[in-house]
Every structure is written in structure tokens, then in C-alpha cells.
Amino acid sequence: MIAPKLPKNEKKRLKAVKEYKLLDTLPEEDFDNITNLVANICDVPISLITLIDADRNFLKSHYGIPFNESPRNISFCGHAILESNSIFIVEDATKDQRFYDNPLIKDHDVKFYAGVPLINPEGFPLGTLCVYDVKPKQLTKQQQEAMVILAKQVVNLFELRLKNNQLTNAYYLLDERHQSLKTFAGKVSHDLKSPLANITSLSQLFKDELKASNPEINLEYLDFIEESADTLRAYIDGILKHYKSEALLQDKKQTIDLSNIFNDVKQMLSLKDAQFKLKNTTNLGDINKSAITQIILNLVDNAIKYNTNNNPIVVLDYKEDKTHHHFSVSDNGNGIPDSKKESLFDLFNTAHDADKYGNKGTGIGLYTVKTLVEKLGGEVSLTSKVNEGTTFSFSVEK
Numbered sequence: 001m002i003a004p005k006l007p008k009n010e011k012k013r014l015k016a017v018k019e020y021k022l023l024d025t026l027p028e029e030d031f032d033n034i035t036n037l038v039a040n041i042c043d044v045p046i047s048l049i050t051l052i053d054a055d056r057n058f059l060k061s062h063y064g065i066p067f068n069e070s071p072r073n074i075s076f077c078g079h080a081i082l083e084s085n086s087i088f089i090v091e092d093a094t095k096d097q098r099f100y101d102n103p104l105i106k107d108h109d110v111k112f113y114a115g116v117p118l119i120n121p122e123g124f125p126l127g128t129l130c131v132y133d134v135k136p137k138q139l140t141k142q143q144q145e146a147m148v149i150l151a152k153q154v155v156n157l158f159e160l161r162l163k164n165n166q167l168t169n170a171y172y173l174l175d176e177r178h179q180s181l182k183t184f185a186g187k188v189s190h191d192l193k194s195p196l197a198n199i200t201s202l203s204q205l206f207k208d209e210l211k212a213s214n215p216e217i218n219l220e221y222l223d224f225i226e227e228s229a230d231t232l233r234a235y236i237d238g239i240l241k242h243y244k245s246e247a248l249l250q251d252k253k254q255t256i257d258l259s260n261i262f263n264d265v266k267q268m269l270s271l272k273d274a275q276f277k278l279k280n281t282t283n284l285g286d287i288n289k290s291a292i293t294q295i296i297l298n299l300v301d302n303a304i305k306y307n308t309n310n311n312p313i314v315v316l317d318y319k320e321d322k323t324h325h326h327f328s329v330s331d332n333g334n335g336i337p338d339s340k341k342e343s344l345f346d347l348f349n350t351a352h353d354a355d356k357y358g359n360k361g362t363g364i365g366l367y368t369v370k371t372l373v374e375k376l377g378g379e380v381s382l383t384s385k386v387n388e389g390t391t392f393s394f395s396v397e398k
Contacts, residue, residue: 002098004078009124016124017051020162023058030157034150035063038131041146042114042139046132049118049154050077057127064132065108074103076132080115081125086148088128089114092136112137114144116151120158129154199225249375251290258282258318261289265297265316274304274312282318286398287325288376295372298365299329299392305355307333324378324395335386345370345380369394 007013017023031049039047046064050057057075059068072078079098080088090113093099104110115130129151139147203225210217262278269276284292296316303314309332317328336344340351350361369392373380377397384390 001074001101003073004075005082007082007125013124013126014054016120016122017053017126020051020126020158021165022051022060022158022161023053025060027061031061031154032063034129034154035061038129038147038150039063042131042143044112044131044133044137048077048130048132049127050075050130051127052077052081052125060127070104076102076104076110076113077115077128077130080128080130081117083117087114087116087144089139089144091138094136109134111135114139114147116147118151118155118158120155126155126158249288249291249372251288253286253288255283255285256287256289258284258316261293261296262316264293265300268297269301269304271304274307274314276300277313277315279315279317284318284325287396291372291376292325292327292396295369295394296327296329298369302365303329303331303333303390303392305357305359306352307331308356309333320398322398324397326393326395328391328393330389330391332389335388336382336384336390337386341382341384344382 035047035049039045044064046062048059048063048065049061050059052058052072052075055072057070057072057077059065059070062068076088076090076093076099090096090099093102093105093111093113099105099113102110110132112133112135113130115128117125118127118129119125129147131147207219207223210219259278259281261284262276266276300314300316304312307314311332313332315328315330317330319326334352336351340349343349344351345366346363347367348363349367350363352361354360370380373394373396378395380392380394382390382392
């Protein structure tokens, strides 16, 4: 018997084999289907998909034998991966000096072998798709071609497994970074609120003192400091609300009357200069109240802040179908230009430079709305006409 030599690139080849994470894995139907098919095409009792490890053949799929690994030093597959031909064939092992006294012949009565190397896109032979028989044999041209084609399919399955593993690892890495970023953003935003409050308070104190001592003094720079602090505080509040909003998704679903959400929003916004109307009342079954309240709160708040109408009106409406709850928040405000609609739900994008109170928008509120709605299995959209009003519509899955 002549033991198979090691490929010249053996170290790199072994590294490639391990990257697929297939060694010592359980049987899988996709691979078993191929060995079953090859055995039938070639009319043989044994068909294998092998991965050649450092000192063994791991049988990812084994048709016709009960074991799932064998020593590499007696393997026919170890010879097959060294061949430049697309298929390695031993028609009668008893007459081949490399195999005539091989334990596979003595113990398992192997006579015939044919194997196609499983070569990955980088050119490394990972193992083989092979067949055995207990009698000398020849394969037809069609059988050989079928084995080559199916070997390529095995490699495609290997590649799919590798890409899925890489995608899963990337997902977990991104999720870990996302969680770290959330923690960092939440802590930094929270820690910045106190210094900003101090800046605003001190600016106001200086203004009061300077006004008292010199009523004619120009306070433009102090006004600018106070305005900048207010803008930064709005951004920080928006970031905190955005990251806290994801926690709302964990709340349990419940049945609640729509008027309860309406009253909660009305109370939180302390509406004085606007009419907030509920078009109809109904019981909402199987719904995340906290998340829905936050979405409606953001939309109503925007509808009021950017409405310069002398008599601002905001209307909440609801309907449902078999699969979704559908909500809408309509106003009689300024409307949104067509050029702004497409990007309005993008982070940090706003429809207007400032609200009716002169405060600059952050572009976080509607982004938060879109994020919540999509994670609740729904969609959000808007219709608007300048100087007539806007309607934001959103759905959530039941």
C-alpha cells in the first residue's frame, strides 16, 4: 500500500477546510440527497461526501456505510485530491500497487473507487464526492459527467454554508456594536443634560443682571448662547427618546380603548392653543399601547408645533382589517413641500427650518416613528398639500 502524500499547500488547505465549519457536524438532507443520487446514477452500493482533515476523512454524508470517518493514511480520497484530472478512478484496486493491500480491500472488500475533488473558489481541494463498489467497474462518460456536475453542487452548498456563517457572525458583531452605541449614546446624552441646563440658567441669570444694571445693553451674544443650548438640548432629548423607544417594543400587547391613548397624549402635551379631536372610539385588541402612544405623541406634537394656523386642529382616526391596525393623524397646518416628503423620515431631516415657536427641528422624531412602526410590522406614509394640511398614516401588525 502507498499512503497518499500531502498536498504542497496542505497548511492553507486545512485552514480552508476548517473555515467551512463542517467537520463533525450532523447529517443534512441536502448532502444526503446528493450521495443517494450519485449512488443510483453510478449503480454502486456506497457514495460519500468527504472532508479531508489532518489525519482523517470526515464523511459529511455517507450512503451505504454506517460510520462517519476513516483514517486518512489509507484513504483513496487522499490520492484523489492530488490528481489534476477532474475525476480519479481506480477500476480494480486489487491490481493497483497503491491499494492492493489496503485495509479497505481486506476489511470491506472494496474493489472500485471513483472520486471528484471538491475544489473551492480559492483552488483548495477540501475533500471528494466519491463512490465505491465491491467489484471491479467502469463508469460511462455520462456517469462521470454527472459526478463532476454534482461535485460542483456540493461545493456550492459548502459556499452557501460559509456565507451564512459569515452573515450570522457579521449580524452578531453589528448587534453588539449597536448595543454598545446605544449604551454610550444614552449615557452621554443623559450626562450632557445637566451642564446644558446650567448654561441656560447662567445665561438667563447674566441677562437679568445686565438688564437690571443697563437696560440699553445689547444681549445678542447671550441670546445666541441660550438659543444654541436649547437646540443642543432638543437634540439630546430626541436621542434619549429614540433609544428609549426601542424598550417600548418589549411591552406586552393588551386590549385597550383608543380614547385612553387619546387622553394620555392630550395630557402629556398639555394642549392649550390647539384642538385635538378623536374621530371615533373603539377597543383595540392585541396592541402595544406604549409604542402606539409614543408614535401618536410624536406625530401630534409635530402637527401642533409646525402649524401656524390661527385655529390649529389635529384629528386622530383609526380603522382595522384582518391583519393590521391603521391609524392616521391629520392637521390643518402649513403642509409639507413635495421636495421634502421623500426624505422626511430620514435621520436628522426636517420639513421646516424651525417650528412656530422659533425652535429648530432635530429630525429625530419622525425617524423614531418610522423605526417603531416598521419593528411593529407596519408601514408609515404621508399625504400633504401646502397651506392645507398633512395626514400621517401608519399601520401596525395585529
